[in-house]
Amino acid sequence: MIFDTHIHLNAEEYEENLPSLLNEAKEKGVTAFLCVGWDIESSKKAVEIANSFDNVYAAIGIIPTSIDDFSLENILFLEKLAQENDKVIAIGEIGLDYYWEKDIEVRNKQKELFIKQIELANKLNLPVSLHIRDAYGDALEILKEHKIEKAGIAHCYSGSLETAREFIKLDFKIAFGGVLTFKNSKVSKEVFLGISLDDIVFETDAPYLTPVPYRGKMNRPEYIYETVKYAAELRNVSQEELEDMAYKNSLKSLHVKTYD
Ligand code: NI
Secondary structure, three states, rough: OEEEEEEEOOOOOOOOOOOHHHOOOOOOOHEEEEEOOOOHHHHHHHHHHHHHHOOEEEOOOOOOHHHHHOOOOHHHHHHHHHHHHOOOOEEEEEEEEOOOOOOOHHHHHHHHHHHHHHHHHHOOOOOEEEEOOOHHHHHHHHHHHHOOOEEEEEEEOOHHHHHHHHHOOEEEEEEHHHHHOOOOHHHHHHHHHHHOOHHEOOOOOOOOOOOOOOEOOOHHHHHHHHHHHHHHHOOOOHHHHHHHHHHHHHHHHHOOOOOO
């Protein structure tokens, strides 16, 4: 069984045929999904989808690149949305993105938004889905100063092995997706091989980051199977064993007991 710990079923690419996409994924053993919001609208949509499908959960939050949605009013809205919907099991995706943002003042605003949403996660007693890009140093500094009680998952992890170990110390799981299967993803493979199987979860980040052999096409929920298959070969373990470990890690880090 596979738990996709970060997917955007709320993307407009999937609007037309969500039930059939989820069924195809189910045939490949993908039995649970965390549908992740990136702004207010997509967070509302994530909750709607989670409320329509038993095996879909929602993460709600404002990604650093959607900084325009940052207002105290919207933070309060997210709080209420989580309180009113049991299927909201995480705050995300949240973090820092210095790849797309070079302006220091806006970066400072990203930090402020990140801290506000960490406080929200703690208030609601929820884990988080982290989006960090080219900002691992600052993110760790914030996470050490503002500890997240339930930690969560470092989504689309792209830092070094040494930094991954810092996140693991803070109780985060490291998420691997399509990037792991790319020929030139040397660092991602090094991290994957360098950490314990206890600290690994999988994700698609679909409709983005399509794994090999479908790279170049739009990502689909079922393609996570290719990433897990590739990862098992890389790690020289059976696919079944890896799926089991990652599945347990996903339930544990997202604090999900059962889904049926
Ligand atoms: Ni994402």
